[in-house]
Amino acid sequence: MEPLLEINHVNYAYHSMQGETPALQNIHFTVCKGDFIAVVGPSGCGKTTLLSLIAGLLLPEEGEILLNGKRLQEQSNNPIGYMLQKDHLLEWRTIWKNIQLGLEIQGNINSASTAYANSLLKNYGLYDFKDKRPCELSGGMRQRAALIRTLVLNPTLLLLDEPFSALDYQTRLKVADDIGMIIKQEEKTAILVTHDLSEAVSLANRVIVLSERPAQIAAVVPLEFEESLTPFERRAAPQFKDYFNIIWKELNHDE
Numbered sequence: 001m002e003p004l005l006e007i008n009h010v011n012y013a014y015h016s017m018q019g020e021t022p023a024l025q026n027i028h029f030t031v032c033k034g035d036f037i038a039v040v041g042p043s044g045c046g047k048t049t050l051l052s053l054i055a056g057l058l059l060p061e062e063g064e065i066l067l068n069g070k071r072l073q074e075q076s077n078n079p080i081g082y083m084l085q086k087d088h089l090l091e092w093r094t095i096w097k098n099i100q101l102g103l104e105i106q107g108n109i110n111s112a113s114t115a116y117a118n119s120l121l122k123n124y125g126l127y128d129f130k131d132k133r134p135c136e137l138s139g140g141m142r143q144r145a146a147l148i149r150t151l152v153l154n155p156t157l158l159l160l161d162e163p164f165s166a167l168d169y170q171t172r173l174k175v176a177d178d179i180g181m182i183i184k185q186e187e188k189t190a191i192l193v194t195h196d197l198s199e200a201v202s203l204a205n206r207v208i209v210l211s212e213r214p215a216q217i218a219a220v221v222p223l224e225f226e227e228s229l230t231p232f233e234r235r236a237a238p239q240f241k242d243y244f245n246i247i248w249k250e251l252n253h254d255e
């Protein structure tokens, strides 16, 4: 399959008066359309840095990142949707107005984008809440609203940086399930950063394991589950714990 995203031998270091903090070293992988990639690695190893580079917020010091064969700076409109740990919903706007925010900034509010926003709200259980304020929604609903706000912009690639880590355990399982299903149904390509190995195994079709900082790719683990399983159902599948153990070992190589 044609690669959507190519990360070619990327190096990155932060520079300050105190010196250099190497964060990424020789990161090399490709992502195809429809892939759901999970990136796991120790805290502080460089996961968020990697997403910032893919989003074009930072530029590689060496190597290059191509989306559909072109550098991000050469793309005509921003093809990246970025979802963070905090939902960053604006409290003074209704859910509907929050979801429209990106379109408003782009000047893209039209009948097609409005219809798509409405269909996402209906399909994912938020339509009856469109006139509420974010504080009137549960944590899980807020994360769904944040995802819809990203999806209405029709991104080519979705980046998710620990999007569930602010939620309590039970909500987290439910929201991971919902978000996984939405991304699949909307046929999106996604890269999820998480420190939760079970989350990675329940959602992804490939897991990239990073080493301690500066992050290098320690392993790439392809996951095979029956197509019809939801993320929650995967947790009960026989191969789940084998994958978990493989990734666990890769993460704890040095110990």
Ligand code: ADP
Pocket (backbone or CB within 6 Å): 014, 015, 016, 021, 023, 041, 042, 043, 044, 045, 046, 047, 048, 049, 050, 213
């Ligand atoms: P992770 O997301 O895996 O926890 P990060 O990518 O946020 O890790 O950070 C990787 C390393 O780079 C950390 O050691 C962090 O302290 C350092 N770092 C992150 N952002 C900056 C910055 N803006 N300036 C200097 N160092 C940074």
Ligand code: MG
Pocket (backbone or CB within 6 Å): 047, 048, 049
């Ligand atoms: Mg991080």
